[in-house]
Amino acid sequence: MFDKSTWIKLPRNVLQGHGVLDDLADAVADLYLSGDPLLVTSPSPERIAGDRVRAQFDNVATVSLDRASFESVERVVEVGREHDAGYLIALGGGKPIDVAKMASDELDCGFVSVPTAASHDGIVSGRSSIPEGDTRHSVAADPPLAVVADTELLAESPWELTTAGCADIISNYTAVKDWELAHRLKNVEYSEYAGALSQMTAEMLVQSADSIKPGLEESAWIVTKALVSSGVAMSIAGSSRPASGAEHLFSHQLDRIAPNRALHGHQVGVGSILTEYFHSGPRGEWQDIRDALSTVGAPTTANELGIDDETVIDALTTAHEIRDRYTILGDGVSEDAAIEAATITGVI
Ligand SMILES: NC(=O)C1=CN([C@@H]2O[C@H](COP(=O)(O)OP(=O)(O)OC[C@H]3O[C@@H](n4cnc5c(N)ncnc54)[C@H](OP(=O)(O)O)[C@@H]3O)[C@@H](O)[C@H]2O)C=CC1
Numbered sequence: 001m002f003d004k005s006t007w008i009k010l011p012r013n014v015l016q017g018h019g020v021l022d023d024l025a026d027a028v029a030d031l032y033l034s035g036d037p038l039l040v041t042s043p044s045p046e047r048i049a050g051d052r053v054r055a056q057f058d059n060v061a062t063v064s065l066d067r068a069s070f071e072s073v074e075r076v077v078e079v080g081r082e083h084d085a086g087y088l089i090a091l092g093g094g095k096p097i098d099v100a101k102m103a104s105d106e107l108d109c110g111f112v113s114v115p116t117a118a119s120h121d122g123i124v125s126g127r128s129s130i131p132e133g134d135t136r137h138s139v140a141a142d143p144p145l146a147v148v149a150d151t152e153l154l155a156e157s158p159w160e161l162t163t164a165g166c167a168d169i170i171s172n173y174t175a176v177k178d179w180e181l182a183h184r185l186k187n188v189e190y191s192e193y194a195g196a197l198s199q200m201t202a203e204m205l206v207q208s209a210d211s212i213k214p215g216l217e218e219s220a221w222i223v224t225k226a227l228v229s230s231g232v233a234m235s236i237a238g239s240s241r242p243a244s245g246a247e248h249l250f251s252h253q254l255d256r257i258a259p260n261r262a263l264h265g266h267q268v269g270v271g272s273i274l275t276e277y278f279h280s281g282p283r284g285e286w287q288d289i290r291d292a293l294s295t296v297g298a299p300t301t302a303n304e305l306g307i308d309d310e311t312v313i314d315a316l317t318t319a320h321e322i323r324d325r326y327t328i329l330g331d332g333v334s335e336d337a338a339i340e341a342a343t344i345t346g347v348i
């Protein structure tokens with residue numbers, strides 16, 4: 001008997017381009033949602049675009065969050081119930097988008113993602129990452145019903161947020177290699193389609209790397225397109241596997257032992273140089289990854305991340321403990337091997 005089945009959840013409307021923020025209400029109307037929206041945002045996005053969002057709806061409540069936490073999720077759920085919200089609009093970077101993603105799951109309603117930073121592919125995906133104490137929970141949720149990415153707004157955001165988004169995409173190279181490895185060695189389910197899409201997304205971004213420059217709206221266009229495509233790959237896979245391998249484990253471990261030092265995308269980029277070295281050796285493709293990161297202006301060394309060498313080695317030797325996800329790190333790399341990899345690649 002044929003017993004395969006799949007359920008792929010994708011955003012229904014994706015608007016990307018100059019000034020599309022003003023089409024938000026039209027994009028929402030096209031979803032046939034009922035009820036009023038609750039706007040979930042954080043201080044800077046609220047200041048930059050809160051009024052432009054509210055001007056498009058008759059009755060909209062607002063919650064502004066200082067940080068991503070389970071308390072913030074509960075606060076949004078509470079306000080959502082109080083206002084009988086029909087859906088959530090998440091305006092901002094990963095912080096309000098992740099919180100809205102989780103809260104909409106609890107409220108059993110949809111959410112629309114309006115990114116003001118092209119900082120990582122979580123702005124489009126169905127995964128939420130919420131810090132708690134010295135750890136971080138990566139939770140499966142539904143992806144946004146729609147994404148409205150205004151490139152004019154994104155181009156005006158701090159440049160390092162955009163280079164972080166680029167690096168998150170470049171890291172797809174090693175994430176896919178880890179996924180293929182886990183498939184070969186551990187029989188982990190693998191989707192050729194999601195793997196190819198994720199890899200192609202990284203390749204296309206690298207091919208356009210010379211056009212990714214501060215002050216160019218074209219840059220925001222290229223990066224957002226890649227983030228959407230990477231989010232779709234994760235939706236097809238039904239997991240973050242196409243975009244999260246050992247380089248993400250390394251970054252999650254850095255978040256635990258050296259929190260808030262560097263942006264997620266920048267950490268996974270440096271992680272990708274190191275894990276590519278483990279995949280293909282001293283003459284392997286780690287130099288291509290380093291050069292691509294360097295071309296878009298993302299960090300390639302511990303020093304550029306603002307993290308000391310010992311912490312990088314500590315994170316690299318313990319990253320495999322983060323979660324039950326088989327990668328090139330196997331059951332852990334030795335300190336000597338980690339120091340050699342980080343030294344040869346120039347990370348330390
Ligand atoms: N779901 C997933 O797969 C992933 C989720 N994450 C999560 O995402 C968060 C990190 O993402 P990130 O986007 O950096 O988070 P933030 O939402 O914290 O945004 C980063 C910073 O940029 C500011 N900002 C956002 N947009 C603009 C703008 N247009 N102009 C000026 N400043 C702006 C924010 O200001 P302010 O503080 O005032 O809001 C904040 O200080 C973490 O909570 C992390 O856990 C990370 C990776 C993957």
Ligand SMILES: O=C(CO)COP(=O)(O)O
Binds near residue numbers: 138243244
């Ligand atoms: O950051 C991600 C993909 O780029 C999400 O990955 P995680 O599942 O490791 O949180």
Ligand SMILES: [Zn+2]
Binds near residue numbers: 120121
């Ligand atoms: Zn990521």
